[in-house]
Amino acid sequence: MLAAHQILDTALALVDERGTDALTVRGVAAALDVAPNALYTYFPNRDALRAALVEHLLGELDGVKLPADWPTALRHLAGALRALLARHPGAVPLFVAGPMFGPHGLHTGERALALLAGAGFTPTAAARALYTVLAYTLGFAAMDAAELTPGAPADMDTRVAQRRTAFEAVPAADYPHTHAAASVMATYVTDTQFRSGLDTILAGLARSAASPSR
Structure with missing residues (x-):
């Protein structure tokens, strides 16, 4: 089963490589080679994924x-x-x-x-x-x-x-x-x-x- 941090690490890698347009639930799911439903448990939409990724990065502070x-x-x-x-x-x-x-x-x-x-x-x-x-x-x-x-x-x-x-x-x-x-x-x-x-x-x-x- 995917962990939230795995999803966010992959999301960040996509954003680093291709910018914010790459940050979609379907895009991250494709990068992880899983169905989008596997992400919806954690992040029901792009806004939730955005907020979680920002929070993930702010943890460094x-x-x-x-x-x-x-x-x-x-x-x-x-x-x-x-x-x-x-x-x-x-x-x-x-x-x-x-x-x-x-x-x-x-x-x-x-x-x-x-x-x-x-x-x-x-x-x-x-x-x-x-x-x-x-x-x-x-x-x-x-x-x-x-x-x-x-x-x-x-x-x-x-x-x-x-x-x-x-x-x-x-x-x-x-x-x-x-x-x-x-x-x-x-x-x-x-x-x-x-x-x-x-x-x-x-x-x-x-x-x-x-x-x-x-």
Whole structure:
């Protein structure tokens, strides 16, 4: 008898290779060489399969240690999520297709919210801070994944070189600022850019946390 984790491992392999269009109950069943009915016991439809696969991936975040210092904790959490999505770019659309209400997703959010509460954030401020970091991380991953071909992502050096060539080809006379920033804009898909943007967000949240009106 199939186990749920076998189904999800196969589903993830399909998504990694062919993107989210490959994530169907029938498609996963075919890859496992079983009838679709064998999967319906666990996942009655594609939405259930999507939610379970997202939850399956989020389980990897359970082992991320979160320091007591909340900016460092959010930096670690966002970095771990970014790394997870970078390993599975084909799965990124699944993370923005619906809420993450499984135990792993809720556990990760609860850990972050507890840290923020301990730092003095109100429930509203904590929720908004966490959402801001998650939205930035998922948005960065989505834009990154949009440039990739499922199954064969280019290495980062190649991607940056291709982007630099494209930006440097922009006519300097018409777009002087874009042309001047070409070398930086070429690195928008890198971890360096991700960390730079995240640090800017965390600095803003820190200033907000220090405000009596938060």
